[in-house]
Amino acid sequence: MTDSPLHFDTMQVHAGTAPDTATGARQVPIYQSTAFVFKDAEHAARLFNLQEVGYIYSRLTNPTVMALANRITALEGGVGGVCTSSGHAAQIMALYPLMAPGRNIIASTRLYGGTVTQFTQVFKRFGWSTRFVDIDDEAALRAAVDEDTRAIFCESITNPGGHITDIPMVARVANAAGVPLVVDNTSASPYLCRPIELGATLVINSTTKYLTGNGTVTGGAIVDSGKFDWSAHPGKFPSLTEPEPAYHGLRFHETFGPMAYTFHSIAIGLRDLGMTMNPQGAHYTLMGIETLSLRMDKHVKNAMAVARWLEADPRVGEVTYAGLESSPYFARAARICPKGAGAIFTFQIKSGYDGCVRFVNALKLFSHVANLGDARSLVIHPASTTHRQLTEDQQRAAGVAPDYVRLSIGIEDSRDIIADLDQALNG
Structure with a gap:
């Protein structure tokens, strides 16, 4: 050595x-x-x-x-x-x-x-x-x-x-x-x-x-x-x-x-x-850990592709991914996380709380779990699960209003990830 x-x-x-x-x-x-x-x-x-x-x-x-x-x-x-x-x-x-x-x-x-x-x-x-x-x-x-x-x-x-x-x-x-x-x-x-x-x-x-x-x-x-x-x-x-x-x-x-x-x-x-x-x-x-850098590069690449696709979709409101140029944290992300802004973020579904529930239930490739950072793409609706014990004001302060869903983007092919999101948003 x-x-x-x-x-x-x-x-x-x-x-x-x-x-x-x-x-x-x-x-x-x-x-x-x-x-x-x-x-x-x-x-x-x-x-x-x-x-x-x-x-x-x-x-x-x-x-x-x-x-x-x-x-x-x-x-x-x-x-x-x-x-x-x-x-x-x-x-x-x-x-x-x-x-x-x-x-x-x-x-x-x-x-x-x-x-x-x-x-x-x-x-x-x-x-x-x-x-x-x-x-x-x-x-x-x-x-x-x-x-x-x-x-x-x-x-x-x-x-x-x-x-x-x-x-x-x-x-x-x-x-x-x-x-x-x-x-x-x-x-x-x-x-x-x-x-x-x-x-x-x-x-x-x-x-x-x-x-x-x-x-x-x-x-x-x-x-x-x-x-x-x-x-x-x-x-x-x-x-x-x-x-x-x-x-x-x-x-x-x-x-x-x-x-x-x-x-x-x-x-x-x-x-x-x-x-x-x-x-x-x-x-x-x-x-x-032996493959951490390899996985993180793919996580970030996929997250960027998914966030850009969601941002352009009329069924979707705000997308919170800091890697997007539209994010108020874009410049900060380049300074604090120069290799990428991670692979978890939330996005707003315009059909509201009930639309979030229908969306989560309609996903096929994504796993609906209380976890993140898996090689698999994961989804959860924080307001009804991980942040359910908080008041709505606390949820909003944490960035998880009732009409927001959290994604943890995995290392699958980004085209398959996007296809699953697309069909679920139609649900």
């Missing part, structure tokens, strides 16, 4: 892994084991004291899962990463070291409906609160921050509307407030968007989506940039800067420096929350 920095297409195949030292296996083995044998009592003690990196128990670390975490970390350009059981688990895990009862986060109004529910309902049980702000409004973002704010949260390409977030602008607000910026990069993947290079502190992904790419397993990942100085804000992030009773007073940032957040997420987060990815799921995702 060359000592020069590797390009993305090479990293997605090789990063974070090497042939198995015991057998020479080229593909990462599935280490389907709950526990790992210690060399001796002193070795065990060093591992439990965080004095040595190694494997103890698969709730904490597992070689297959760690290989995946290392590969995603390399692709996102971070210093350390942790994998979780789902994207939702990654959201909780990402915020866990930062938060405490009475603290709040600032979040974009343009978020996946399940995330909005998690942030408004589940977080209450932790004593956390969320303030939702139009992520394009810099003044509103700055005004929303107070002394109890501990993070700003947004999506790079929003689900479901395909809105592109101005990550550098949001990063400036976060930096001025002395809080980390957490970016959900699921809809873009690290191939289309590089949040850390744009100023993000932490990046999360639902590996269920484009990273795996075949709709087989759920998973999540958190990648730390290693660039945030936790100790520069005394008393603000005590989990990372103050003595940890469970490790004899160890201070994570003082001890581990740029790797403090990653070590805390494993030693405290996974240990206590148990949101662990299983090794077989990690194996599927590792295989999926």
Whole structure:
């Protein structure tokens, strides 16, 4: 292997892994084991004291899962990463070291409906609160921050509307407030968007989506940039800067420096929350990532063709795809996602809510599922499904009014995708 920095297409195949030292296996083995044998009592003690990196128990670390975490970390350009059981688990895990009862986060109004529910309902049980702000409004973002704010949260390409977030602008607000910026990069993947290079502190992904790419397993990942100085804000992030009773007073940032957040997420987060990815799921995702760039190029090419066709169709109203020159986010997309504006977006059906229902029922090639990022083309009517729990005002703020349908464009032949949309719109 060359000592020069590797390009993305090479990293997605090789990063974070090497042939198995015991057998020479080229593909990462599935280490389907709950526990790992210690060399001796002193070795065990060093591992439990965080004095040595190694494997103890698969709730904490597992070689297959760690290989995946290392590969995603390399692709996102971070210093350390942790994998979780789902994207939702990654959201909780990402915020866990930062938060405490009475603290709040600032979040974009343009978020996946399940995330909005998690942030408004589940977080209450932790004593956390969320303030939702139009992520394009810099003044509103700055005004929303107070002394109890501990993070700003947004999506790079929003689900479901395909809105592109101005990550550098949001990063400036976060930096001025002395809080980390957490970016959900699921809809873009690290191939289309590089949040850390744009100023993000932490990046999360639902590996269920484009990273795996075949709709087989759920998973999540958190990648730390290693660039945030936790100790520069005394008393603000005590989990990372103050003595940890469970490790004899160890201070994570003082001890581990740029790797403090990653070590805390494993030693405290996974240990206590148990949101662990299983090794077989990690194996599927590792295989999926090997073709990520190839798939994303086809996803984007097809999405552009479909969006242009829909925009010209008289049965259709607004098409939200940021890759269209008519989109208010077209210029931003070229800056934030230079390789393409992704493959999810919404479009308006002029026959209204009932027309959306008829359309979804009439599709044949598309799969009607609550998922995105599959190799197959997928469809859903958010107002009656993923965003059903929200009020109509919240739906509209998220970009999913009742007469909008979300598409996740797959890698089939675009002519077949368009033909299916055409016949369904006639329904």
